[in-house]
Amino acid sequence: MKLDILAFSVHPDDIELGCSGTLLVEKLQGKKIGIIDLTRGELGTRGTAETRDKEAAAAAKILQLDIRENLAFADGFFKNDEAHQRKVIAAIRKYQPEIVLCNAPEDRHPDHGRSAQLVEDAGFLSGLRKIATTDHNGNVQEPWRPKYIFNYIQDRYLQPDFVVDISDVIDKKVESIKAYATQFYNPDLQEPETYISSPDFLDSVLYRSKMLGKMIGVKHAEGFISKKVIGLENLNSLIVKNT
Numbered sequence: 001m002k003l004d005i006l007a008f009s010v011h012p013d014d015i016e017l018g019c020s021g022t023l024l025v026e027k028l029q030g031k032k033i034g035i036i037d038l039t040r041g042e043l044g045t046r047g048t049a050e051t052r053d054k055e056a057a058a059a060a061k062i063l064q065l066d067i068r069e070n071l072a073f074a075d076g077f078f079k080n081d082e083a084h085q086r087k088v089i090a091a092i093r094k095y096q097p098e099i100v101l102c103n104a105p106e107d108r109h110p111d112h113g114r115s116a117q118l119v120e121d122a123g124f125l126s127g128l129r130k131i132a133t134t135d136h137n138g139n140v141q142e143p144w145r146p147k148y149i150f151n152y153i154q155d156r157y158l159q160p161d162f163v164v165d166i167s168d169v170i171d172k173k174v175e176s177i178k179a180y181a182t183q184f185y186n187p188d189l190q191e192p193e194t195y196i197s198s199p200d201f202l203d204s205v206l207y208r209s210k211m212l213g214k215m216i217g218v219k220h221a222e223g224f225i226s227k228k229v230i231g232l233e234n235l236n237s238l239i240v241k242n243t
Contacts, residue, residue, distance in 0.1 A: 004031040006097035010115035012056040018152035021166030034067035039075040047182030059179040088122035093141040160223030
């Protein structure tokens with residue numbers, strides 16, 4: 001299956017927090033979208049890898065994903081090396097996305113920046129013909145390089161290069177986040193409190209989306225970073241709001 005947009009996250013729930021609104025917006029436009037989680041989040045203080053698997057599957061239904069896979073890298077200990085790059089390359093070649101989304105280039109959690117560089121490097125290498133990879137049936141894959149690789153913004157505020165209006169899908173975004181019942185605020189669970197499980201954490205996600213939305217005169221938005229200059233077909237592509 002060829003995808004229009006393939007989003008990578010190092011931990012299940014990164015995408016729900018960072019760019020699920022954009023995926024929902026694109027899905028409403030008829031795009032094929034998918035997520036590949038690099039780890040199962042097994043080092044998380046709350047819940048287990050098994051519960052995270054179930055929560056990720058529930059979130060996938062809410063986001064109406066065409067695919068969701070997990071590469072089962074070692075949470076906290078994966079490296080940006082050839083072995084890991086080849087697995088990401090194979091995933092990119094499998095789905096041939098036009099656009100790849102990946103973690104923030106630097107953030108509170110060190111896995112985020114490391115995974116961002118891993119995906120960026122793999123995205124370039126995926127276009128080289130002399131790097132051979134095979135699919136699960138042993139068939140040689142064709143080279144493929146995404147047109148764009150964008151980083152979504154996570155816990156730390158990073159200045160976005162562009163923002164996407166997600167006002168119409170903000171409720172679905174929140175619903176997808178809450179699918180991770182073990183990770184976020186849930187007074188019915190007897191689990192240790194963490195940075196993201198406090199009642200205020202989800203409020204901060206909404207405050208961020210409102211702040212980014214205010215930049216372009218809408219209620220809610222998500223921000224992205226691009227190392228590549230973004231081209232427009234014409235100036236009609238620009239959103240003009242009363243800002």
